[in-house]
Amino acid sequence: MEVMVILVPLALGLGLVGLLGFLWSLKSGQYDDLEGAAWRAISDDEPAPDVPAD
Amino acid sequence: MRSIRDFSHYVKDAGAGLAHIDLAVEGVSCAGCMSKIERGLAAIPEVTLARVNLTDRRVALEWKRGALDPTRFIERLAELGYKAYPYETASAETAEVEHSRFLLRCLGVAAFATMNVMMLSVPVWSGNISDMMPEQRDFFHWLSALIALPAVAYAGQPFFASAFRALRKRNVNMDVPISIGVILALGMSVVETVHHAEHTYFDAAIMLLTFLLFGRYLDQSMRRRTRAVAANLAALKAETAVKFVSPDEIAEVPVAAIAPGDIVLLRPGERCAVDGTVIEGRSQLDQSLITGETMHVDADRGTAVYAGSFNISGTLRVRVAAASEATLLAEITRLLDNALQARSRYVRFADRASRLYAPVVHATALLTMLGWIVLGASWHDAIVTGIAVLIITCPCALGLAIPTVQTVASGAMFRAGVLLNSGDSIERLAEVDCIIFDKTGTLTLPDLEVVDAGAIPPDMFELAGRMALSSHHPVAAAIAQAACAKSPLLEAVEQPGQGVRALVGGVETRLGRPSFCGSERLAQDRAPLDPEASIVAFRHGEAKYLFSVRQALRPDAKAVISALQQRGIQIEIVSGDRESAVAAAARELAIGEWRAGVTPADKIARIEELKRRDLKVMMVGDGLNDAPALAAAHVSMSPISAAHLSQATADLVFLGRPLAPVIAAIDFSRKAGHLMRQNLWLAVLYNCLAVPLAIGGLVTPLIAAAAMSGSSVLVMLNALRARRAAPWRA
Numbered sequence: 001m002e003v004m005v006i007l008v009p010l011a012l013g014l015g016l017v018g019l020l021g022f023l024w025s026l027k028s029g030q031y032d033d034l035e036g037a038a039w040r041a042i043s044d045d046e047p048a049p050d051v052p053a054d
Numbered sequence: 055m056r057s058i059r060d061f062s063h064y065v066k067d068a069g070a071g072l073a074h075i076d077l078a079v080e081g082v083s084c085a086g087c088m089s090k091i092e093r094g095l096a097a098i099p100e101v102t103l104a105r106v107n108l109t110d111r112r113v114a115l116e117w118k119r120g121a122l123d124p125t126r127f128i129e130r131l132a133e134l135g136y137k138a139y140p141y142e143t144a145s146a147e148t149a150e151v152e153h154s155r156f157l158l159r160c161l162g163v164a165a166f167a168t169m170n171v172m173m174l175s176v177p178v179w180s181g182n183i184s185d186m187m188p189e190q191r192d193f194f195h196w197l198s199a200l201i202a203l204p205a206v207a208y209a210g211q212p213f214f215a216s217a218f219r220a221l222r223k224r225n226v227n228m229d230v231p232i233s234i235g236v237i238l239a240l241g242m243s244v245v246e247t248v249h250h251a252e253h254t255y256f257d258a259a260i261m262l263l264t265f266l267l268f269g270r271y272l273d274q275s276m277r278r279r280t281r282a283v284a285a286n287l288a289a290l291k292a293e294t295a296v297k298f299v300s301p302d303e304i305a306e307v308p309v310a311a312i313a314p315g316d317i318v319l320l321r322p323g324e325r326c327a328v329d330g331t332v333i334e335g336r337s338q339l340d341q342s343l344i345t346g347e348t349m350h351v352d353a354d355r356g357t358a359v360y361a362g363s364f365n366i367s368g369t370l371r372v373r374v375a376a377a378s379e380a381t382l383l384a385e386i387t388r389l390l391d392n393a394l395q396a397r398s399r400y401v402r403f404a405d406r407a408s409r410l411y412a413p414v415v416h417a418t419a420l421l422t423m424l425g426w427i428v429l430g431a432s433w434h435d436a437i438v439t440g441i442a443v444l445i446i447t448c449p450c451a452l453g454l455a456i457p458t459v460q461t462v463a464s465g466a467m468f469r470a471g472v473l474l475n476s477g478d479s480i481e482r483l484a485e486v487d488c489i490i491f492d493k494t495g496t497l498t499l500p501d502l503e504v505v506d507a508g509a510i511p512p513d514m515f516e517l518a519g520r521m522a523l524s525s526h527h528p529v530a531a532a533i534a535q536a537a538c539a540k541s542p543l544l545e546a547v548e549q550p551g552q553g554v555r556a557l558v559g560g561v562e563t564r565l566g567r568p569s570f571c572g573s574e575r576l577a578q579d580r581a582p583l584d585p586e587a588s589i590v591a592f593r594h595g596e597a598k599y600l601f602s603v604r605q606a607l608r609p610d611a612k613a614v615i616s617a618l619q620q621r622g623i624q625i626e627i628v629s630g631d632r633e634s635a636v637a638a639a640a641r642e643l644a645i646g647e648w649r650a651g652v653t654p655a656d657k658i659a660r661i662e663e664l665k666r667r668d669l670k671v672m673m674v675g676d677g678l679n680d681a682p683a684l685a686a687a688h689v690s691m692s693p694i695s696a697a698h699l700s701q702a703t704a705d706l707v708f709l710g711r712p713l714a715p716v717i718a719a720i721d722f723s724r725k726a727g728h729l730m731r732q733n734l735w736l737a738v739l740y741n742c743l744a745v746p747l748a749i750g751g752l753v754t755p756l757i758a759a760a761a762m763s764g765s766s767v768l769v770m771l772n773a774l775r776a777r778r779a780a781p782w783r784a
Binding site for chain 2: 004008018022023026035036039
């Protein structure tokens with residue numbers, strides 16, 4: 001049962017990391033445009049220099 | 055003439071030498087549009103950020119301050135095929151965004167806490183029937199408490215705050231039983247943990263909050279989205295005014311940048327965007343958006359003009375007034391305030407349900423506790439059983455029953471072209487059994503149309519359309535549009551107040567007043583047939599034709615009205631327009647009840663009269679004069695072309711030319727109302743099954759968790775049916 005001394009804090013720690021990750025993603029505006037984000041994931045990264053400057 | 059457009063009002067300082075502007079963009083609907091816009095804008099030198107928000111249909115732009123004029127972006131977007139305009143975030147929208155982020159944060163905290171508490175609870179449940187040591191169980195209970203208590207303290211805020219507000223007003227809402235249930239469950243669990251007991255309810259309490267927050271968040275995000283769309287539509291109307299920046303210099307500025315005391319120029323064919331007083335000039339105004347009256351009003355020095363008035367003939371200088379100065383507005387504002395106060399008495403369906411629910415549940419819990427004491431149980435066991443009753447009846451399903459239906463129904467209505475301004479409008483709309491329509495701009499379209507285009511030879515019609523392009527007169531604009539004219543006749547000359555003349559292939563051609571074209575006799579014969587129409591004459595050599603131009607009924611108005619009548623809804627027209635105009639519209643639409651020349655106060659009086667007959671009245675109107683009536687009615691609706699004040703007052707706003715959204719709104723809300731009731735009954739049924747178990751002291755935390763999640767999922771699945779109302783077709 002000594003293993004619980006490691007496992008329980010580990011499990012809680014992982015949960016906390018997940019929560020902090022969620023709060024960070026929320027704060028950095030990743031939930032502001034869910035529809036756009038879905039499309040951005042599959043769109044090609046455009047090579048910016050190809051576009052002629054006008 | 056091209057005046058400078060000044061958007062500096064919308065440009066914000068983004069720090070680090072950058073300027074920031076947000077644009078609302080029309081027609082962005084796919085990933086293709088998104089990358090096209092972003093590439094197109096990023097290609098402009100000095101632009102450091104161009105990012106499309108596909109959900110809100112907006113673009114955020116940043117560039118080196120001073121290097122570019124915002125007009126450049128709007129022109130670039132126009133080249134790409136998108137109409138764009140800067141928008142100003144209303145404070146209401148900022149608050150909604152802030153609140154919805156807060157709810158999402160709460161939901162995140164509650165969901166993570168639920169998962170971790172569950173991870174600890176499942177071993178306890180299985181350990182209780184196998185070989186778990188009491189010390190281990192206590193350890194797990196303490197850990198659960200460590201997670202659940204801070205999480206509930208944070209994520210429960212929306213419920214606790216709302217319950218506290220209601221209690222302070224000596225009221226009960228849905229959040230009161232929720233808060234009591236959660237707090238008692240946690241308190242009891244802590245006491246049980248201290249006493250090394252077998253069962254605690256940390257998992258039930260935090261899971262309940264997660265489910266409820268989920269419902270709240272969905273509801274909130276739907277409302278936020280509607281608001282964003284409404285703000286975009288308002289911005290894309292691109293309301294500007296021509297302001298005198300010095301006595302003889304003008305600039306076109308957004309309306310938001312105009313202050314009382316400024317002097318603006320109002321040219322023929324322009325819609326006035328401000329309230330004020332004429333200080334110079336003479337003209338005729340179409341005030342149908344203000345008063346419902348379709349006859350034009352003469353304006354000269356001293357005449358009050360209101361935002362939404364359409365200038366017909368002459369150029370005016372208008373001094374912008376503060377809102378309270380204009381007398382009509384002051385009167386309407388007063389009526390509106392009274393009506394709004396009366397409306398706030400409406401009690402939401404959910405709160406009405408909880409007024410019944412809370413006392414019954416709390417009494418049951420108390421009786422359970424007393425019953426067990428009478429039967430000889432210990433105080434401790436009796437209290438634990440009493441609280442178990444509260445936990446099992448905690449209105450999880452009840453709290454989800456209404457928001458989920460509302461979210462699904464408002465999503466379906468959104469797709470049908472109806473935007474919701476207020477959260478509880480769906481349930482009020484579902485009860486409607488009488489609809490009062492305004493005529494001008496509501497049953498009819500806001501712009502003028504040629505009604506007898508078929509009677510004129512196509513080649514003549516086309517020629518007249520090209521002539522019309524040379525005139526600023528709104529009636530001419532209607533003819534040009536009806537003829538789909540693109541290229542103006544270069545030799546056409548406008549004679550102010552008369553019409554347009556030109557030599558076409560050596561033949562004298564005129565378009566304008568009947569007297570200008572020598573067609574008085576023809577016009578005199580025509581006038582009595584349709585007293586509402588403006589008659590325009592067209593003469594090409596000796597051939598003479600007449601156009602009747604008027605505000606036409608919405609294309610599907612007749613079908614919608616008869617469909618509404620079939621649904622057992624009583625229809626009335628109450629309009630500020632003249633009797634002959636209203637009577638004609640009523641006759642065409644087969645509406646028996648109509649009133650003409652009605653003042654804003656009389657509109658309210660009519661609504662009150664119907665209310666006394668126990669009818670739930672919906673008001674559909676667009677004019678400034680309708681605003682108080684919109685507020686006084688049980689529920690109200692405005693077309694998107696309505697006056698600002700009316701649109702802000704109405705519970706729902708519909709888009710587009712057809713009247714069909716009215717019927718879609720009725721159908722979806724009736725379906726939603728039905729489902730809300732059904733969901734409440736499901737919740738009651740669940741309680742009938744679960745409460746006897748709780749009273750008997752048989753509920754373990756495992757049963758509580760299963761019952762709670764089972765009933766929540768059931769209610770949510772039922773709510774999904776709200777999007778499937780049979781679509782109505784004309």
